[in-house]
Amino acid sequence: xxxxxxxxxxxxxxxxxxxxxxxxxxxxxxxxxxxxxxxxxxxxxxxxxxxxxxxxxxxxxxxxxxxxxxxxxxxxxxxxxxxxxxxxxxxxxxxxxxxxxxxxxxxxxxxxxxxxxxxxxxxxxxxxxxxxxxxxxxxxxxxxxxxxxxxxxxxxxxxxxxxxxxxxxxxxxxxxxxxxxxxxxxxxxxxxxxxxxxxxxxxxxxxxxxxxxxxxxxxxxxxxxxxxxxxxxxxxxxxxxxxxxxxxxxxxxxxxxxxxxxxxxxxxxxxxxxxxxxxxxxxxxxxxxxxxxxxxxxxxxxxxxxxxxxxxxxxxxxxxxxxxxxxxxxxxxxxxxxxxxxxxxxxxxxxxxxxxxxxxxxxxxxxxxxxxxxxxxxxxxxxxxxxxxxxxxxxxxxxxxxxxxxxxxxxxxxxxxxxxxxxxxxxxxxxxxxxxxxxxxxxxxxxxxxxxxxxxxxxxxxxxxxxxxxxxxxxxxxxxxxxxxxxxxxxxxxxxxxxxxxxxxxxxxxxxxxxxxxxxxxxxxxxxxxxxxxxxxxxxxxxxxx
Amino acid sequence: xxxxxxxxxxxxxxxxxxxxxxxxxxxxxxxxxxxxxxxxxxxxxxxxxxxxxxxxxxxxxxxxxxxxxxxxxxxxxxxxxxxxxxxxxxxxxxxxxxxxxxxxxxxxxxxxxxxxxxxxxxxxxxxxxxxxxxxxxxxxxxxxxxxxxxxxxxxxxxxxxxxxxxxxxxxxxxxxxxxxxxxxxxxxxxxxxxxxxxxxxxxxxxx
Amino acid sequence: xxxxxxxxxxxxxxxxxxxxxxxxxxxxxxxxxxxxxxxxxxxxxxxxxxxxxxxxxxxxxxxxxxxxxxxxxxxxxxxxxxxxxxxxxxxxxxxx
Numbered sequence: 035x036x037x038x039x040x041x042x043x044x045x046x047x048x049x050x051x052x053x054x055x056x057x058x059x060x061x062x063x064x065x066x067x068x069x070x071x072x073x074x075x076x077x078x079x080x081x082x083x084x085x086x087x088x089x090x091x092x093x094x095x096x097x098x099x100x101x102x103x104x105x106x107x108x109x110x111x112x113x114x115x116x117x118x119x120x121x122x123x124x125x126x127x128x129x130x131x132x133x134x135x136x137x138x139x140x141x142x143x144x145x146x147x148x149x150x151x152x153x154x155x156x157x158x159x160x161x162x163x164x165x166x167x168x169x170x171x172x173x174x175x176x177x178x179x180x181x182x183x184x185x186x187x188x189x190x191x192x193x194x195x196x197x198x199x200x201x202x203x204x205x206x207x208x209x210x211x212x213x214x215x216x217x218x219x220x221x222x223x224x225x226x227x228x229x230x231x232x233x234x235x236x237x238x239x240x241x242x243x244x245x246x247x248x249x250x251x252x253x254x255x256x257x258x259x260x261x262x263x264x265x266x267x268x269x270x271x272x273x274x275x276x277x278x279x280x281x282x283x284x285x286x287x288x289x290x291x292x293x294x295x296x297x298x299x300x301x302x303x304x305x306x307x308x309x310x311x312x313x314x315x316x317x318x319x320x321x322x323x324x325x326x327x328x329x330x331x332x333x334x335x336x337x338x339x340x341x342x343x344x345x346x347x348x349x350x351x352x353x354x355x356x357x358x359x360x361x362x363x364x365x366x367x368x369x370x371x372x373x374x375x376x377x378x379x380x381x382x383x384x385x386x387x388x389x390x391x392x393x394x395x396x397x398x399x400x401x402x403x404x405x406x407x408x409x410x411x412x413x414x415x416x417x418x419x420x421x422x423x424x425x426x427x428x429x430x431x432x433x434x435x436x437x438x439x440x441x442x443x444x445x446x447x448x449x450x451x452x453x454x455x456x457x458x459x460x461x462x463x464x465x466x467x468x469x470x471x472x473x474x475x476x477x478x479x480x481x482x483x484x485x486x487x488x489x490x491x492x493x494x495x496x497x498x499x500x501x502x503x504x505x506x507x508x509x510x511x512x513x514x515x516x517x518x519x520x521x522x523x524x525x526x527x528x529x530x531x532x533x534x535x536x537x538x539x540x541x542x543x544x545x546x547x548x549x550x551x552x553x554x555x556x557x558x559x560x561x562x563x564x565x566x567x568x569x570x571x572x573x574x575x576x577x578x579x580x
Numbered sequence: 581x582x583x584x585x586x587x588x589x590x591x592x593x594x595x596x597x598x599x600x601x602x603x604x605x606x607x608x609x610x611x612x613x614x615x616x617x618x619x620x621x622x623x624x625x626x627x628x629x630x631x632x633x634x635x636x637x638x639x640x641x642x643x644x645x646x647x648x649x650x651x652x653x654x655x656x657x658x659x660x661x662x663x664x665x666x667x668x669x670x671x672x673x674x675x676x677x678x679x680x681x682x683x684x685x686x687x688x689x690x691x692x693x694x695x696x697x698x699x700x701x702x703x704x705x706x707x708x709x710x711x712x713x714x715x716x717x718x719x720x721x722x723x724x725x726x727x728x729x730x731x732x733x734x735x736x737x738x739x740x741x742x743x744x745x746x747x748x749x750x751x752x753x754x755x756x757x758x759x760x761x762x763x764x765x766x767x768x769x770x771x772x773x774x775x776x777x778x779x780x781x782x783x784x785x786x787x
Numbered sequence: 788x789x790x791x792x793x794x795x796x797x798x799x800x801x802x803x804x805x806x807x808x809x810x811x812x813x814x815x816x817x818x819x820x821x822x823x824x825x826x827x828x829x830x831x832x833x834x835x836x837x838x839x840x841x842x843x844x845x846x847x848x849x850x851x852x853x854x855x856x857x858x859x860x861x862x863x864x865x866x867x868x869x870x871x872x873x874x875x876x877x878x879x880x881x882x883x
Contacts, residue, residue, distance in 0.1 A: 145602060211602060215601050219598040245605055246608060246609075248612075249609045252613060253613050253614075253616035257616075264706050265706075266719065266722040267715050268620065268722065273715065274714075275715075276627070278878070279620065279623055283616055283619065286616075345878045346877065346878050346880075352877050353874075611864060612864075618872075619875060622872060622875075645813070652806060652810060655847050656802055656803065656805075656847075658847075659797065659805075662797075663796060663797055663799055663802060667796065770843050774839075774844070777839045781835070785816065
């Protein structure tokens with residue numbers, strides 16, 4: 035691990051131009067990544083607080099703080115913000131934007147101005163979503179899934195919420211489009227497809243989903259607006275419509291969307307593990323093919339959200355079979371990560387802790403996914419807390435932890451400083467314990483029969499609910515420690531160009547913080563992406579040439 | 581190694597293929613956007629076949645056919661303009677784009693009269709006669725207005741885009757050696773044509 | 788410059804021939820629709836529309852002269868959409 039701090043004088047991307055205006059009109063992928071970073075994290079905190087409020091309501095049966103309607107609005111907004119403003123954009127728009135060009139040896143993405151437009155659309159969508167708090171009957175109370183016919187009939191601000199999602203979808207599409215062209219066209223000389231690191235591969239698979247699936251939900255949401263305005267019978271059964279058709283259209287996007295959420299996170303795990311075991315990833319090609327397989331098969335499993343909706347038995351069986359098939363490549367990746375750890379020179383730093391937590395929590399999430407994916411068991415747990423536990427294990431325990439881990443991983447590269455590792459690990463510990471305290475009881479509650487999206491519950495469900503709520507406070511404490519520690523990290527010790535000792539281009543050939551165009555000259559790639567043979571020699575060579 | 585300066589000239593390699601790839605990807609999003617509507621159409625036509633049949637009979641086949649011919653011809657003119665620019669004939673390319681835009685406007689004028697006729701009969705979403713329709717027929721007409729309406733918006737966007745490109749041709753920014761913007765504008769226009777190629781038989785020809 | 792455009796020129800005459808074909812297929816699809824073919828009506832309509840799309844895509848949009856990757860993704864998207872439609876109909880066709 036090199037600890038040669040950079041001595042040379044240079045201008046980093048922060049210093050190139052200063053002032054608020056230079057930031058919001060930037061074309062620099064690194065600045066755009068940071069614009070996303072601050073806004074995404076803000077929305078995350080807002081939605082996290084909504085989650086804490088939900089847990090507070092559920093600490094005891096009966097009304098604790100809120101009326102039923104208010105509770106419904108809280109969980110709807112929680113879902114809308116977390117999904118459309120945090121998890122879907124999060125890793126691609128922040129770490130994809132920041133690191134992808136550098137990992138490819140490129141000076142920027144293919145369409146820098148479109149990149150900026152993506153962020154503008156993100157902000158507009160976010161503003162629209164939050165605006166629903168300010169007027170009329172308040173934010174939507176339909177759940178983030180906006181199921182018809184309730185979404186068509188309720189007086190709450192569904193139209194604006196849905197338009198917010200539409201705008202955010204457009205933002206997501208443009209990011210995906212940008213990354214696809216970037217990966218195709220801007221790899222450095224010598225970087226063939228199979229010399230590309232796994233995070234770009236993950237973003238590649240994700241981007242195809244963003245481009246191809248998002249438009250379907252876009253048009254579906256427009257149809258909800260139209261039905262609300264014109265009273266046609268598209269989805270409302272009392273007007274001759276089919277509400278299950280809405281569910282089909284909604285999940286045709288929203289299932290692939292969960293792969294948009296998790297594939298980039300998996301890419302990050304694939305990046306961090308080799309760095310902290312100083313060993314090449316086990317089964318590089320298999321991970322590539324698994325990512326592509328997940329993206330492809332993921333288009334054909336949406337019906338598993340609808341087993342109890344009244345679909346034909348034929349459809350249910352087909353979707354269940356396909357669902358079990360799509361689980362295979364994900365499991366394969368877990369085996370590959372664990373195999374990479376085996377006999378590696380393991381250096382337990384904060385990013386690795388988050389990746390290990392990802393593997394543990396994603397596995398639980400994945401296994402519980404099989405329970406909901408199987409027809410017979412799903413009948414029992416559909417719309418119960420089992421599902422809530424399942425998806426939080428994958429989305430939060432998986433993607434969320436990978437996200438926080440990525441902040442800790444890229445922190446020195448972005449800001450050229452190092453945070454306090456001891457406190458980072460303490461924060462992690464509280465988060466990890468708190469997270470499992472919140473969500474494991476939910477798996478139990480679901481099997482016991484507690485339904486989701488209710489502000490009240492039967493007294494026999496009390497104990498696990500109390501544990502879960504206390505867990506949310508432990509989690510909140512962890513989050514506070516993490517955030518404070520990272521903020522303090524800005525004034526921490528200066529970091530070298532490559533404190534973790536990675537052999538990928540984003541670490542070996544760039545400064546911390548990087549210059550405007552990332553590289554002094556376009557690197558020529560001759561090594562594989564995780565070639566740790568004689569890495570110490572290689573790293574001191576590349577540092578010397580800075 | 582010398583210290584790089586802030587005004588480091590970064591050679592921006594003009595990547596026409598990348599821009600073309602970007603446009604194709606954007607076209608895919610349009611296909612899936614309309615695709616969602618075609619899915620709704622397919623479902624309700626399957627469930628309400630007779631109502632769709634009746635609804636189709638109310639549409640004016642002649643106007644629909646003329647509009648189809650107009651769009652197909654406009655696709656021809658835009659394709660010809662690319663041939664022209666490749667041969668270095670910027671003037672011809674410009675003229676062909678202008679003709680394409682004129683065809684686009686003709687299409688929109690036809691559409692306006694078509695819609696207005698329906699509106700006059702109260703056959704528009706939200707109006708009285710519409711409310712009296714059977715469920716299947718109201719779904720048919722809603723889809724008709726929504727899909728041809730969304731398509732018309734794309735015709736307008738396409739026409740504006742072509743207008744901007746025409747300006748670039750006149751200015752010389754789009755020329756024999758660099759005509760990717762014309763190509764991309766053409767691609768977008770052809771997609772607008774393709775969508776109508778499917779809309780026409782599905783709405784006008786359920787006989 | 789040669790990598791910017793594949794440079795393949797579709798001459799004026801060829802474009803016009805394609806256009807004439809498109810008009811002919813339009814007439815065909817209108818004529819065929821006059822006969823009541825029951826379920827076959829929609830199949831015929833979609834078939835002819837797809838042929839016209841193939842012509843517009845291959846020649847007007849120059850796909851025939853693009854590289855394999857470009858052709859593959861266009862076909863891929865079409866296949867994806869059709870598969871989704873088929874999967875959706877596994878619900879409606881077999882619904883009791």
